[in-house]
Every structure is written in C-alpha cells, then in structure tokens.
Amino acid sequence: MANLPEAGRVLTPAASRLRQVHTRWLIGLAVACGAITVFFPFFWMAVTSLKTPPEIIRVPLQVAPDHWANLANYREVFHRENFLRYLFNSALVASIAALSSLVVSALAGYGFSKFHFPGRDAFFLAIVGILMVPFQSVVVPLYLWVNRFGLLDTYLGIVAPDLVSVFGVFLMRQAIEVIPNDYLDAARIDGCSELRIFFKVVLPSIKPAIATLLIIKFMWNWNEFFWPLVVVNSPTMRVVTIGLMSFTNIYFIEYNLLTAAAVISILPILLIFLFLQRWVVQAVVMSGLKG
Amino acid sequence: MTAWIRLLLPKTYVDRQRRAGFLFVLPALLFFGCVFILPLCQSIIQSFYRTVPGGASQYVGTRLYEKVFTDSTFWAAVKNTVDLLFMSVPTVVVCALAVALGLNRITSLKWRNVWAAMYFLPFACSLVAASLVWQWIYHPVYGILNAALGLVGIPPQKWLQSIEQVRPSIAAVNIWVRVGFDTMIFLAALQSIPGEYYEAASIDGAGAWRQLRHITIPLLNPQILMVCILEMIFNFKIFDQVYATTQGGPASSSQTVIMLLYDTAFKYFRFGDASVMAVFVFITLLVVTLVQWRIFRKPVEY
Secondary structure, eight states: OOSSOOGGGOOOHHHHHHHHHHHHHHHHHHHHHHHHHHHHHHHHHHHHTTSOHHHHTOSSOOSSOSOTTOOHHHHHHHHHSOHHHHHHHHHHHHHHHHHHHHHHHHHHHHHHHHOOOTTHHHHHHHHHHGGGSOGGGTHHHHHHHHHHTTOTTSHHHHHGGGSSOHHHHHHHHHHHHTSOHHHHHHHHHTTOOHHHHIIIIIHHHTHHHHHHHHHHHHHHHHSOOHHHHHHOOSGGGOOHHHHHHTTOOSSOOOHHHHHHHHHHHHHHHHHHHHHTHHHHHHHHHHHHHTO | OHHHHHHHSOOSHHHHHHHHHHHHHHHHHHHHIIIIIHHHHHHHHHTTEEEOTTSOEEEOTTHHHHHHHTOHHHHHHHHHHHHHHHHHHHHHHHHHHHHHHHHHHOOOHHHHHHHHHHHHHHHHSOHHHHHHHHHHHTOTTTOHHHHHHHHTTOOOOOGGGSTTTHHHHHHHHHHHHHHHHHHHHHHHHHHTSOHHHHHHHHHTTOOHHHHIIIIIHHHHHHHHHHHHHHHHHHHHTOOHHHHHHTTTOSTTTTOOHHHHHHHHHHTSOOHHHHHHHHHHHHHHHHHHHHHHHHHHOOOOOO
C-alpha cells in the first residue's frame, strides 16, 4: 500500500479538521458508553437494594424503585445477620495485614536496597519467585499447620498468610533505593543506629509508597475470600465476604437483601478507592512494571 | 562459609553493616519460608502419601497421581478451566487495550479521569459481591439482562443455569472485573510513549492504523505480555466467582480445578488427592508463565 494519499482523497484543511473533531467525538462516545456499561452493575445493585420483594419480581421490570428512600432492606441485613461484626472483623483483619506487611516489607526493602550481604540477590530473586506459587498450592499444608496450632476460627489464623506480601517487599525496595546514600551516611556519622535511621530517615522519605502499600493491601484483604472460607467456622468470626454468602442458598435468594448486603460490603472499600484513587492506580502501575 | 561466620560474629564495621542488612530482611525471609516455601515442599511430599482413616499417612508412591490423572472428573474440571480461560483472557486483553487507547485520546483530563475511574471501579469490588450481583443480572426470570433482551425480541436465556451458557457467562464476569486493572497498566505505558514518535510517523505519512501497528503495539509489548501472564494466572485460579454463584453446576459444567481442589480437601478431606492437584496447579502455572516469557519476550529497540 502506498503511503502517499491518493489524489481524490486529499482533504482540504477545514474538512480534515472536521474529520478529526468527528473521530474525537466518536472515540469519546465509545469510551463513555463502555464506562457506563461497566458501571451499570453497581447502579443496578444499589437500585435493587432499595426495592421491596414484590417490586423486584414485578413484570414488566421497572428500573426505578417505588421509594428511593426505602432503607428497610439495610435494616433487615443488620437485623438478620451480625453484619456489623462482619464489618468489624474484615476491618480488623485487613488493618493488621496492611500494617504488618508494611513494617516487614519496609524493613526488607531497606535491607535489600541499601546493604550488601552474602546471598542478597539470591534471596530477593527467591522472594520475587514466590509470585509464581499460587496460594491454592500451599493451602492444604497451611490449613494443617493452622489447625495444629489451634488457630482455626481465630483472627490470627485468618490473617496469618497475609501478614507480608511479595508486592510490598518489591515496592519498598524500589522506593528506598532512590533515597540518596548521603542522607543515611550523614545520620550514621551523627551516631544513629541502623534501626533509628530506618524510622527517622527512611520511613519519612517514602510516604507515597507507604500510602500505596497500605491502601492496596487493605483492599486485597478486605476482599479476600478463599482463605477465610477455609479457616472460619463460627458465625462470629465471619468476615464480610463470607457474611455475604449467608444471604445465598441454592433454592431461594432474597436479592433485595443480598444486594443491600453487597452494597454495605463494598461501600467502605469504594470510599477509600474513590478518595485515594491516585495511590491505587500507582500500586497497579507498579505491579505492572515489575513484569 | 567464612562469609556466614563473619555475618554471625562481626569484627569490622563492614561486617556489622552486612549483619544489619541481613537482619533487616530476616523477618520477611522467615515469613515467606514458613508460609510459602515450606508448605509448597509439604504439598509435594504429601502428594505421595495417602491419609488413611485414623490420621496416619502411608507412602503410596505415584499411586495418587495415577488416581487423579485417570479421573475423568479432574480432566473435566481442567477442560472447563481452560475453556473459561480462552474465553476471557484474549477478550479482556483486547478490550483493555481498546479502552486504554480510547482514554489516551481523550484530551480533557477531568473526563478522562471520570471514565477511567468507572472502568476501574470493579477492581475495588470483592469477587464474591461482583459475582452475586451478576447472578441477579443473569436471573432467568427476573433478571434485567433477559428483560433488556426481551425489548429487542430475544427470548429469555438461562445463563448461569444452562450447561452451554454458564462458562461464557462467568467469563463475562471475569472480563468485567479485570478490564479496568489491565487498562490502567496499558494507559500508564501509553502515556510514557514520547509524542515525537507519532509526529515523525505522521510526517512520513503513516495513518492511525499503521501508527498503532508499528509504534504503539511494539512499544506496549512488555505490558501486553505481562497482562497476558497475569490474566492467565488469575483465570486459571478462578474460584470465588464459581463458588459464589453456581458451585460448579449445572451438571459440573462450571466445575474448575480450584473448585475441585477445595472440595477434595475441605469437603471430603482427601488431602493427598488435593495435594496432587496443588502440585499440578503449581507446575502448570510455572510452565505456562515460563513458556509465554520465552516465546513473547522480544526486545524492542528504537
């Protein structure tokens, strides 16, 4: 195919600009339509959670609820299940996981980026290699261990495998690497111990990375399902994702309640996400760069 | 060896620094050792032992492997998983690429952020909640999807309750969940491509398609490879979506490998069989990742 435009297709500058404007509008429209489609399930979930049982089985289907302020389903969710407890459990477990993985990852990141010791690079490669081990491949032995230590159905048992993340170590190493060595050496000359340098110099200079790790780890653990399903037995220890499942069964599902419960379970994470989206995107892009 | 002794008994400043570095990474090493390396070895060992009733284990060689690998249920689950994977991975990568290219062309920063946030929203949502909401959308009688199709004259479909439609339906949920995540990765990469490449290309007379084909796609190659690997892994490990909606049904047509592993281990407590599957999942993902890595990693230089 020739690269030169054919004689008949040469456009006047005005027509060419018009075509460009047209394409831009078309692209904008396509992107917007896609975004609205992707958003629709959220809208539908919220709308359904405001309807009464007769409304959701009304034929023909009606999109808007009769009363937009009908919060009966939400009251019923908290009434029927100990949903407040589930929210608390999830928040507790996710916070512990986020904080613990922050501390351990930051320590490791400091060690990996600013010190030389035998086997350093091999250890780091080994940790990155763990990304290749699917959690489901180690779940049976982990379950047996947790069982042996009597941690089934405890907070420690739920949080145990999530206390550190490979991503965290990776992120922290990247962030700490760019701190100039001069800062650290200056602190050393002033007589700071390494641990003190870590808390007084290193941590304050990686605040963005800290925020990123805390947010993404909290999100991941709030949404975790597989492992809690394995270790949790009693209703009081349920996390939100497991609690949601108690609104389902094979025979009959009250979707007005289920969607209300789903809204409650998503809301905290959605708020975090909307207000701190910049950090979440940063985390995703970081996890993208490591490939 | 001497290096390690000096690490334990530091004499000089340099030795002390080395020890400090090692101590900083020690907690992470211990944790990953206990939570991943040790259990992985244990999984492999366990796959050669049968747990007899009463709790004792008995060495049975490769008998459990023979048992699992000759079991048609297992291969049916593998087939379903691969089926799902082939439906969702290419679609989600192409969709994400298209969305990223579209978002990249939107000049208004405000609107770009708004649309990007909407695409990205499902990423924040737990898979369980997402699947349950989709189950409601797919509801054969009262679901809005059938109602919408009814408007254009298409008869109601059974979606998750049909043997043929259950896998595409679940694949659609996967695509919905993952498209934003992949889009963000592509968008970040797109924004790092210098505009001069496109200017030079358009001066040379390359149209939009050729620019895409010869500049954008080659430069995005590392991200495309990575997204493909991540999606393969994500889709191969599919569990939450199936457990929350169909539990593997109807008639085991959405039974996936991890579902089977979960049932084998925690419903029937056959840990040996489950360990065989765990080893299978580990090896498969390892091989798939390495093969993709070797085939598709072409260095691109400009």
